[in-house]
Amino acid sequence: MRTGARRQRFGGRWGLTARLAMASALLSLLIGGVFTYLIVAVISMRDTAALARHSERTLAAAYDLQRVVVDLETGERGYLLTRNETFLGPWKTARARFEPQAAQLRELSGRYPSQQERANKITRDGRAYLTQYSEPLIRDARRDPAAVATPARTAEEKRRVDTLRADFDDFVRFEQKRATDRIARSDDAARRAVLVAVCGTVGSVLLITGFSGHLTRQVVRPVRRVSRMAVAVARGDLTVRLRETGKAEIGHLEHSMNTMARSLERNRDELIASRARIAAAGDAARRRIERDLHDGTQQRLVALGLELRLAEDDVPPDQTTLRRRLAGLVTQTTDVVQELRELSRGIHPAILTKSGVVPAITALARRSPLPVETDLRVDRKLPERVEVAIYYVVSEALTNAAKHAHASYVRITLTATDREAHLTVSDDGIGGANPGRGSGLIGLRDRVEALGGRVEIKSPPAGGTTLSVCLPMR
Structure with a gap:
């Protein structure tokens, strides 16, 4: 029963994962086989090209050696006809080049025994022509020119040259065929x-x-529907639902998305109300602490300071030490009162409760160590929770700009409609603020989102920081 239910739930025996694996394996085999064959073919063609280049070098060596033999023949004939030693220059050069050129031809022909034998035969016949005919002919011509001009020597020269030409033709013909x-x-x-x-x-x-067509029908289109639903849910529309028509894992995903949306829809109102109650309770506690400090501790310290000043005035002139001590106590009491006022202002500023968010932000701007430009286009009292959130966002942003951003100025813009309040705080500092680090930015995000608002932080390196907040009026 469990196996059948699982198969029915995931679309039968083969789920999308198995289908994807099979198709990928088939495609891999096809492409792998093609590329393997192409690699083998490329290697073979590369080897063939290397052999062709070797044949070109071998033929070039054969032609060079053949030109050496021709230079021997033409040099000796020119000398015999003219008796001019100048014609022996090419002959001498050809005689010096013969052995190196023949060695190169034998080396290039060493891969193939038949060609090696042909190269050896060319070397033997050429060496024989040089040592047994050409060199003796030149020596005899220098001693007795008439003795060398005989039909026998002419026939001998023709026979030897024809043999060499036949050797070269056989060698070149075989190499060209190969x-x-x-x-x-x-x-x-x-x-x-x-x-x-x-x-x-x-x-x-x-x-x-x-x-691709199968994936488009079975995966891409359903995933697009899921993506559109996710976007709608992210925007706050928890009533959207999917048609559960997908197969295998996609069907399970559609069912899970619908289940999640229903669960979120059930818990949304309770979550919003809970976060709002937490924020309201925190604000109320801060107001109560601020009021207790202002009406209780602060007033008693002020009264104590006045009593100490009166006691200082009643000290006889000759009691300078006592007067000095009382004066010091008066100064310390005044400093404590000032610190207490700053502390109570940080807990919950009285000006925010009495005058509203615009005077409160103006007071923050005046106390900031940085120049602050304000553009506060709000002409009415905003909801208390909205004003408190805006105040603390501005306070934290000014503190960060002064302590961490190394900014030279800050600009604050505040606008409000019947539906939303928009706040922007920007500076020209070093940027690089990371919302994931530091409790200040995290606390601001929690406070704003607890009221159903949105926070966006743009802080590129060396590009300043811009903090944008949108808060709903309701």
Whole structure:
């Protein structure tokens, strides 16, 4: 029974979490497979490109060595025809370059035994041409020019040069064929990679589109409805309800949201009344303490000061020590009375009860160590609880501006309508006030929210602090 009820509650065997996991796994496998194949293809293409570059270097080395052989041949022919030693310059350069160039060709051909053998044959035939024909020919021509111009030597030169050319043609033909095969394999791998990428992209798009549509119907739209309900509840409308049409966890969320709204609606009035009673009781207690201090302790201290001053006047002139002590007691009593007045003003200012919030704020501005600009557009008496809250907000804001914000001036703006009172206190201080730290701002927020009001604090670093308060009249 419990298993069946749980399945029915969460929309059958597969909840949204399981569906999301399955779709994610399928998409991951598809994308992972495509990317794995593409990585393998890219690695193969990279290897093929490296081999193609190696073939280019090998062919370049073969062509360079072939030019060396051509320079040997043309140099010796020019010398034989002209007997000018100048033509031996290219021949000497080519003879010096032959061995290094042949070594480079053998090194580049070392990956493949067949090409290595062709490079070795080119080296052997070229070395034989140089040492067995070209160098002896130049020596003999210097001794006896007529002795070298024979048909036998000409035929020998042609045979050796043709052999070298055949060696080079065979080497280049094989290397070009291998490069062509690599390019063909690379092109084929690229085409397959493109095909796989296209198929993977199309499959991913279809899967994502289908899954997105499912999520939109089953999750996004219901969550939007839940979000709209949450916004309405945050604004104070606790009568809004959701249609419980969602499946699985979404259905459970809709049911929970409706249950929460009903619970909040039942407890809202009691909570508001309780917070208002707490605030009113605190204000009443402060008023009573202020009145007791003013009418009782403060008056008795004033009377005591007068009695001490009269006693000072009655002291004979020759009792200077006693007169000085009485004068000190009079001064201390006066200081105590002044401190008591400041203390009672902080508990609950009498001017607020007698004259209202505008004179009370004006008095706070005059006592502030900072220049304060006020714009108080209130022409009537506000509800007592509203005036008390405004007074303490302004008092705390001025204290913070002087002690913590390092401000040079403060501006206070107060307006009131039949529905709400709006207060703004701003300074040009260092900013950075954090409502989460310090009991002062937390206490102000609690006081304002206890009356159903709103508090907003903007305090960017080095941008000053602005405290905005909205209090309902009812």
